[in-house]
Amino acid sequence: MTNKKDTNIFNRMMSIDRRWVFLLLVIVCVTAYFIPFTIPILIEPEVAVIHEFIDTLPPGSIIFLAIDYDPASLAELHPMTYALLEQCFRRNLRVMCTALHPNGPSMAEAAFLDVADSCRMDKTYNGEFFPAREVVNGVDYCFLGYKPYPALVILGMGTNFRLPFPADYYGTPLDSIPLMRGVQNYDQMACVVNISGTSGTEYWISYGQGRFGFPLALGVTGVMGAEYYPFLNSGQVFGYMAGMLGAAQYEKLADNPGKAIIAMKVQLYAHFLIIFFIIIGNVGFFMDKYKKKREGR
Amino acid sequence: MKRQIPVFLVFIFGVFMVFQYFSPHEASEWVYKFLMDWIYIIGIFAMALGIWSLIHVSYDKIKHKRHDWGYSVVTLAALFIMTFFGITGFNENGDWGFYFMTQEGLTNPMFLNFFNYILVPIETTMFSLLAFFIASAAYRAFRARNVLASMLLVSALIVMLRFNPYFGDAFAFYMNKTAAWLLNVPNMAAKRAILIGIGLGMVGTALKVVLGIERGYMGKG
Numbered sequence: 121m122t123n124k125k126d127t128n129i130f131n132r133m134m135s136i137d138r139r140w141v142f143l144l145l146v147i148v149c150v151t152a153y154f155i156p157f158t159i160p161i162l163i164e165p166e167v168a169v170i171h172e173f174i175d176t177l178p179p180g181s182i183i184f185l186a187i188d189y190d191p192a193s194l195a196e197l198h199p200m201t202y203a204l205l206e207q208c209f210r211r212n213l214r215v216m217c218t219a220l221h222p223n224g225p226s227m228a229e230a231a232f233l234d235v236a237d238s239c240r241m242d243k244t245y246n247g248e249f250f251p252a253r254e255v256v257n258g259v260d261y262c263f264l265g266y267k268p269y270p271a272l273v274i275l276g277m278g279t280n281f282r283l284p285f286p287a288d289y290y291g292t293p294l295d296s297i298p299l300m301r302g303v304q305n306y307d308q309m310a311c312v313v314n315i316s317g318t319s320g321t322e323y324w325i326s327y328g329q330g331r332f333g334f335p336l337a338l339g340v341t342g343v344m345g346a347e348y349y350p351f352l353n354s355g356q357v358f359g360y361m362a363g364m365l366g367a368a369q370y371e372k373l374a375d376n377p378g379k380a381i382i383a384m385k386v387q388l389y390a391h392f393l394i395i396f397f398i399i400i401g402n403v404g405f406f407m408d409k410y411k412k413k414r415e416g417r
Numbered sequence: 418m419k420r421q422i423p424v425f426l427v428f429i430f431g432v433f434m435v436f437q438y439f440s441p442h443e444a445s446e447w448v449y450k451f452l453m454d455w456i457y458i459i460g461i462f463a464m465a466l467g468i469w470s471l472i473h474v475s476y477d478k479i480k481h482k483r484h485d486w487g488y489s490v491v492t493l494a495a496l497f498i499m500t501f502f503g504i505t506g507f508n509e510n511g512d513w514g515f516y517f518m519t520q521e522g523l524t525n526p527m528f529l530n531f532f533n534y535i536l537v538p539i540e541t542t543m544f545s546l547l548a549f550f551i552a553s554a555a556y557r558a559f560r561a562r563n564v565l566a567s568m569l570l571v572s573a574l575i576v577m578l579r580f581n582p583y584f585g586d587a588f589a590f591y592m593n594k595t596a597a598w599l600l601n602v603p604n605m606a607a608k609r610a611i612l613i614g615i616g617l618g619m620v621g622t623a624l625k626v627v628l629g630i631e632r633g634y635m636g637k638g
Contacts, residue, residue, distance in 0.1 A: 134560075141552050192540040195545070349605050390548065394556070398556060
């Protein structure tokens with residue numbers, strides 16, 4: 121039976137039924153999503169450096185894109201992949217790609233097909249006009265697909281891409297792919313960008329960058345955000361995008377607003393709601409403490 | 418002898434792998450690649466064992482109608498259906514067939530549809546539920562009960578509010594600066610300490626295994 125002293129207003133402020141929290145969160149997220157407005161996105165240097173690095177590469181350079189995520193992280197990481205791929209193809213850079221997560225190949229394939237579609241239209245980004253172009257598999261990009269044991273694959277590719285991947289995802293031998301002419305290993309890559317929702321990132325840092333010394337940039341989920349800052353400051357990672365915020369910043373830098381910028385307003389208002397509940401809980405906690413002290417309990 | 422041979426093999430290969438890492442010689446690279454192939458081969462056997470175990474456990478559950486046996490039916494159905502569609506498909510001439518050695522199964526429309534319209538929504542839904550649990554957990558856990566809890570609470574508020582555009586540029590600037598300091602100094606110091614600890618622990622455990630002190634991998638310590 122509930123005691124009278126436990127049902128005072130302050131106690132209730134501390135123990136709101138979680139279903140109310142869930143309901144309010146749904147209402148806030150859905151409302152923020154459908155109301156058309158934008159929030160300003162401030163750019164952090166660790167995101168800007170990736171954009172600048174790619175933007176200043178000479179045409180024909182090859183970027184290695186490691187797409188190591190599954191549909192669970194799609195909302196946060198797909199926008200990074202899309203913005204980055206579009207920037208590469210518009211600048212006539214070539215892309216090599218692996219997906220070292222079992223569900224990664226479908227993510228990568230969808231991104232390549234969608235961005236190839238987008239490149240068929242004239243676009244202007246950051247005031248620069250980019251005419252429509254055809255993005256061709258094997259010429260503009262080479263998708264190697266999935267292989268188990270990421271550490272071994274990363275090490276193997278350091279010797280020769282043909283060791284772990286004799287053929288690409290579609291079964292074409294690498295020696296028959298135009299993009300692969302003269303391409304042996306990471307030495308021919310301008311940089312590696314790992315977009316990941318898994319611990320595969322650690323393999324890219326330890327076995328990839330650590331052993332072969334290529335420039336490495338990371339795009340990770342929000343919950344992994346704080347995890348990899350030490351590698352940014354140590355110089356092992358030259359650029360870093362974390363979560364939806366990182367994706368939104370990249371979209372803004374690329375002048376290619378997509379789902380991340382839309383999602384940022386939802387995330388901001390969800391954060392406001394969480395802060396509101398934290399304040400309610402703390403006010404209840406302190407007032408209850410004060411009341412008990414006054415009553416001499 | 419049954420215990421000495423595995424310990425001897427682990428010692429030989431362990432020591433070889435340590436020296437191989439620092440040796441760029443062609444012979445060393447060749448042996449390294451050979452050993453890497455063995456990992457794939459062992460992995461394939463492990464996968465076969467895993468699939469057999471899954472089938473066995475699920476079948477047993479269904480047969481004896483154990484608690485939640487319905488889920489086992491779904492598990493087995495999903496396993497067989499995805500495998501079937503993954504190894505069948507249409508070739509360039511439009512002929513349907515089984516393709517064990519080539520990639521036709523990956524473009525099988527049913528395989529793609531099951532992935533895009535079943536697996537993708539399931540996984541995204543599961544991950545999105547995290548937002549609800551975080552909201553509920555933050556409300557319950559972030560109470561300023563003592564100094565450490567207050568520091569955690571204030572840090573969380575700063576990181577959450579760092580890109581809030583409604584309190585003016587100066588506020589956003591200082592919040593962003595403070596959040597960057599939190600991530601780059603206290604967070605990084607703690608992470609580095611943990612990473613160094615993990616690294617030393619890994620070296621210690623590896624040495625114990627290579628030197629035959631730790632023999633847990635043989636089933637009995």
